[in-house]
Amino acid sequence: MDGRARGSARAVLAFLLAPALVALLVTPARGRSGQGHGHWDATGLLPPLPPRENAALVARFVTNLCDWGALATISTQEGVRGRPFADVLSLSDGPPGKGTGVLYFYLSPLQQSVGNLQDNPYATLTMSLAETSFCRKYGFDPQSPLCAHTILSGTVIKVSEAEMDVAKNSLFIRHPEMKTWPSSHNWFFAKLNITNIWVLDYFGGPKIVTPEEYYNATFQYS
Numbered sequence: 001m002d003g004r005a006r007g008s009a010r011a012v013l014a015f016l017l018a019p020a021l022v023a024l025l026v027t028p029a030r031g032r033s034g035q036g037h038g039h040w041d042a043t044g045l046l047p048p049l050p051p052r053e054n055a056a057l058v059a060r061f062v063t064n065l066c067d068w069g070a071l072a073t074i075s076t077q078e079g080v081r082g083r084p085f086a087d088v089l090s091l092s093d094g095p096p097g098k099g100t101g102v103l104y105f106y107l108s109p110l111q112q113s114v115g116n117l118q119d120n121p122y123a124t125l126t127m128s129l130a131e132t133s134f135c136r137k138y139g140f141d142p143q144s145p146l147c148a149h150t151i152l153s154g155t156v157i158k159v160s161e162a163e164m165d166v167a168k169n170s171l172f173i174r175h176p177e178m179k180t181w182p183s184s185h186n187w188f189f190a191k192l193n194i195t196n197i198w199v200l201d202y203f204g205g206p207k208i209v210t211p212e213e214y215y216n217a218t219f220q221y222s
Helices: 003-026 055-065 112-119 133-138 161-174 176-180 211-216
Strands: 068-074 084-090 104-107 122-128 149-158 188-200 207-209
Touching: 055 122, 055 149, 055 188, 055 207, 055 211, 068 112, 084 104, 084 112, 104 161, 161 176, 161 188, 188 211, 207 211
Parallel strands: none
Antiparallel strands: 068 084, 068 122, 104 188, 122 149, 149 188, 188 207
């Protein structure tokens, strides 16, 4: 192909690509500017994200929408004793849209995390909207602050007899498969006694929320 032909080919290619390039230049980058932050998809399957100025409400929102999280404990296992140990656990704070903020677990002594907790009940739990359609829809990487997530620290304790039915209903309504898990594993209900909360839902670092603010946040949708 001579120089004149190559020049013509480049001109045609530039003409075809020009609209796309213009669109890229004038369209805000959602992952950087925060455009679209706080808006769920138009199908109405998920409610709107609360205003990021209300960090306590955002924390409650993330807690209720998430069905699982990563729990970090201090390992008692030989070879990694005393080191951080993280595992994925199913959880629930109540029915969708009507959560209490209290995070319940269905645990077995056979789980490594439970062995760790028996030695040291302190743990930290992370939940992220990356497990919903929100972050995928807007192109937010799970590590981006715009893909809202919460970090809750405290102690994991067994629930009392008085709280047993609440914990059971909260978990089984979200995780019906749990009803069929083998009884030989000695499952029991537990909860996270929250002492510290951090919320990341925008740029500028985490926001600190007190347990009082968290539990007092008015949260309900239908």
